Amino acid sequence: MTVNTQPAPQRPDPRAFGLPVVEQADIPAELRDLVARVHTLIDVVANTGADTDTLAEAAATIEDVTARLDVARRQIGTMVRRELDDGTAEHGTITNIVAGDTNPAAPPLFLQPTAEGVRGEVTLGTLYQGPPGLVHGGWIAALLDQAVGTASSLATSPGLTAKLEVDYRRPTPLFNPLEITAEVRRTERRKVFVTGRIRVNGEITAEANAIMVRVEIPA
């Protein structure tokens, strides 16, 4: 089903909910660089076999860096406004665990609108490991939740996931590009029925059927 995403008159400005908005283009390159380096750091720490002296020295350095960075924290719920490939824009939480621009723990997954819904690609390493060599099932659900939420939001208006049913059809491997898609099937009052899929080399490894419930937008 193709859903017309333009125009989106119901798409609210998060400032109407008292949430600050940062333009994606205004996120400093230095912060993006730091986020990428910390992402790598998390992976390295999770896998390191360094000697105890090196570990202790690294912990002291990180403690110092943490104290220097822990200033002027963003307000909870700070949003980022992103320009999309089709010329529209979306708002997402800036620290979103799946797609947040400033979250070093996020993969991150960047989804773009397509004729059918949304599509993105991401390759996950051992930070997201469940069974040996495989993506954790909870993370598979998280990726699909993000995809169905974004597809629903772009096609209609933002909502919360009321129901997410995941079929794990094949193991989803680490270190392989995952293609993630989602499309709205139908809407019924505030309910939006959405399907999401993860494919590896064209084969579906996981599929989700979700109901998003659109949030009430203040007049």
Ligand SMILES: CCCCCCCCCC(=O)SCCNC(=O)CCNC(=O)[C@H](O)C(C)(C)COP(=O)(O)OP(=O)(O)OC[C@H]1O[C@@H](n2cnc3c(N)ncnc32)[C@H](O)[C@@H]1OP(=O)(O)O
């Ligand atoms: C571009 C930005 C993209 C952002 C993507 C983000 C993706 C991530 C999305 C998430 O992770 S959201 C976080 C996880 N979800 C939640 O925390 C939601 C928790 N649940 C709630 O807050 C409420 O239950 C909810 C808002 C979903 C519904 O409460 P409401 O009081 O607003 O609605 P109501 O109970 O009146 O139900 C509205 C309709 O939805 C239906 N409904 C509600 N819960 C349902 C359910 N669990 N299953 C099936 N249908 C459900 C309900 O039957 C009804 O259908 P009808 O229109 O036919 O009467």
